[in-house]
Amino acid sequence: MPTDPGATEDRIRVWDAPTRLFHWSIVALVFLSWLSADQGYMTVHLWSGLTLLALLLFRLGWGLMGSTTARFSDFLHPPRKVIAYLKSGGGLLHAGHNPASGLMVIALLAVLLAQVLTGLFGNDGLKFSGPLALLVSDDVSDQLTRIHGIIFNIILALVWLHVVAVGFYHFVKGDNLVAPMVSGKKRRTRVPEGANIIFAHPVLAVGLLLASAAVVAWILF
Amino acid sequence: MASEPHASGYLSAPLYLLCVALVTGVAIATAMALRPAFAHKMLEMTGLEAMPQAVPNSFYAARVAPLFAQHCISCHGETRQKAELWLDSYAFVLRGGRHGAVIHPRDPKTSELMTRITLPAGDDKAMPPEGKTPLSPDDVTVIRLWIAAGASPTMPAAAIKGVPQLVAEVTFPDLDPAGTRRRRAPLANVMQQLSARYPGVAAYESRNSADLELNAALRGATFTDTDLKAFLPLHDHIVHMDLSGTAITDASAQALAQMTALQTLRLTNTKTGDATISALAALKSLKFLTVTGTHATGPALAPLSKRGVTIHGDGDAD
Numbered sequence: 330m331p332t333d334p335g336a337t338e339d340r341i342r343v344w345d346a347p348t349r350l351f352h353w354s355i356v357a358l359v360f361l362s363w364l365s366a367d368q369g370y371m372t373v374h375l376w377s378g379l380t381l382l383a384l385l386l387f388r389l390g391w392g393l394m395g396s397t398t399a400r401f402s403d404f405l406h407p408p409r410k411v412i413a414y415l416k417s418g419g420g421l422l423h424a425g426h427n428p429a430s431g432l433m434v435i436a437l438l439a440v441l442l443a444q445v446l447t448g449l450f451g452n453d454g455l456k457f458s459g460p461l462a463l464l465v466s467d468d469v470s471d472q473l474t475r476i477h478g479i480i481f482n483i484i485l486a487l488v489w490l491h492v493v494a495v496g497f498y499h500f501v502k503g504d505n506l507v508a509p510m511v512s513g514k515k516r517r518t519r520v521p522e523g524a525n526i527i528f529a530h531p532v533l534a535v536g537l538l539l540a541s542a543a544v545v546a547w548i549l550f
Numbered sequence: 551m552a553s554e555p556h557a558s559g560y561l562s563a564p565l566y567l568l569c570v571a572l573v574t575g576v577a578i579a580t581a582m583a584l585r586p587a588f589a590h591k592m593l594e595m596t597g598l599e600a601m602p603q604a605v606p607n608s609f610y611a612a613r614v615a616p617l618f619a620q621h622c623i624s625c626h627g628e629t630r631q632k633a634e635l636w637l638d639s640y641a642f643v644l645r646g647g648r649h650g651a652v653i654h655p656r657d658p659k660t661s662e663l664m665t666r667i668t669l670p671a672g673d674d675k676a677m678p679p680e681g682k683t684p685l686s687p688d689d690v691t692v693i694r695l696w697i698a699a700g701a702s703p704t705m706p707a708a709a710i711k712g713v714p715q716l717v718a719e720v721t722f723p724d725l726d727p728a729g730t731r732r733r734r735a736p737l738a739n740v741m742q743q744l745s746a747r748y749p750g751v752a753a754y755e756s757r758n759s760a761d762l763e764l765n766a767a768l769r770g771a772t773f774t775d776t777d778l779k780a781f782l783p784l785h786d787h788i789v790h791m792d793l794s795g796t797a798i799t800d801a802s803a804q805a806l807a808q809m810t811a812l813q814t815l816r817l818t819n820t821k822t823g824d825a826t827i828s829a830l831a832a833l834k835s836l837k838f839l840t841v842t843g844t845h846a847t848g849p850a851l852a853p854l855s856k857r858g859v860t861i862h863g864d865g866d867a868d
Binding site: 471474475493497499501502504 | 558559560561563566574630648679681
């Protein structure tokens with residue numbers, strides 16, 4: 330596992346490419362999923378949802394075996410630590426996710442996973458049914474479709490909170506979190522001294538993504 | 551991996567939160583302007599939008615709402631709101647869906663709902679969609695007339711002229727095999743014996759009934775007064791009896807008087823007369839009586855006729 334391969338004089342690499350690609354792919358796919366459902370393009374919605382599912386499975390695996398800042402062990406903290414962090418007004422620097430944003434990541438992953446799973450069993454009341462809708466009764470499928478709609482509102486609320494928090498760091502604390510999620514690099518002054526980030530090999534990410542896609546294909550076929 | 555931060559931003563926290571509130575407010579206002587359904591939902595949540603209700607005996611409640619319930623609300627109701635359109639209450643019907651109102655009172659031609667339900671089957675935008683039960687031409691007429699009359703929630707059902715008649719809905723009681731078995735149990739032994747002795751003469755009125763029909767007409771003259779007496783143990787279960795062409799005489803008058811559940815009795819071409827007709831006065835359930843080819847006379851039949859029994863034939867055979 331190479332460490333800090335893209336480090337420069339004033340910037341240090343904190344996010345690996347798979348994590349960044351995952352982040353922006355999720356942004357695009359959540360928007361596409363909403364748009365396709367809204368406009369009635371259910372085939373697009375299906376494939377968008379299945380791609381989301383594959384990416385979420387990938388992210389769960391990457392959270393266990395990926396780079397340091399992508400791992401759950403790096404950003405999952407007990408509630409008292411999260412509360413203490415919030416009370417401190419974002420006191421300490423973190424190379425990756427801070428305790429509050431770590432909690433946000435977990436919440437978003439959980440609701441997105443719940444969203445794609447309910448979508449698999451849902452239907453649009455017309456000609457479209459999720460790939461697993463036939464495994465449950467019509468009533469259960471209808472109920473899960475309702476939950477699918479409710480979860481979307483929760484996703485909207487979490488996205489709003491996420492964006493507001495990122496804006497807070499940028500405008501109030503002077504910490505641009507968006508640029509590092511694009512380039513992968515943070516200013517050295519925003520990373521704790523002596524941070525030791527180990528990056529997982531990209532081949533591992535590719536393998537994990539293929540395995541996730543295979544799981545989705547198995548569900549589909 | 552944590553240490554103290556150094557840099558600070560260019561907005562104070564309260565100012566930033568104020569900006570967030572402004573931007574969020576503008577975003578919500580924009581969404582409300584672009585999405586009427588969202589606007590209605592927000593206004594309803596804040597109590598700023600009235601929710602008119604239809605009067606129970608109105609034309610809407612009596613004729614229009616049942617059509618929406620039957621054909622539309624599976625996709626535009628509580629469970630699902632395709633295109634954010636709810637058709638399960640008057641307020642929601644008038645409110646419309648994602649793209650605004652679907653009904654323009656007094657103007658069915660520009661009402662999106664009318665356009666959709668009159669598109670030819672197979673059109674992608676036709677409603678109800680392919681695979682669902684379509685609205686009948688009469689149903690479409692009912693909705694069109696209601697919109698043309700102002701799409702009112704209070705207009706009485708009889709106020710709109712030229713509306714197709716409402717087709718009565720017929721419902722059948724659910725079968726209750728256990729209940730039927732229980733009611734038939736006391737008759738089982740007698741029915742078994744009589745069925746062996748008189749095959750096909752007595753049968754249950756329906757699968758769900760313990761009432762009996764007795765049809766002796768096929769046995770003709772071989773069925774006598776003695777044979778009828780054999781059925782007396784079933785006297786309070788026989789509701790229909792056809793004795794046409796049998797050898798029944800007035801000797802069966804007392805036996806018939808005991809058939810207290812009898813509703814229909816056919817005595818066509820029997821040797822019965824006024825004695826039998828007089829005995830039938832005791833049968834309070836009797837509704838139909840056929841006396842063609844009997845010796846029954848008008849004066850004897852008069853009390854039954856006066857009581858409301860429908861009588862076919864005039865008796866007086868010679």
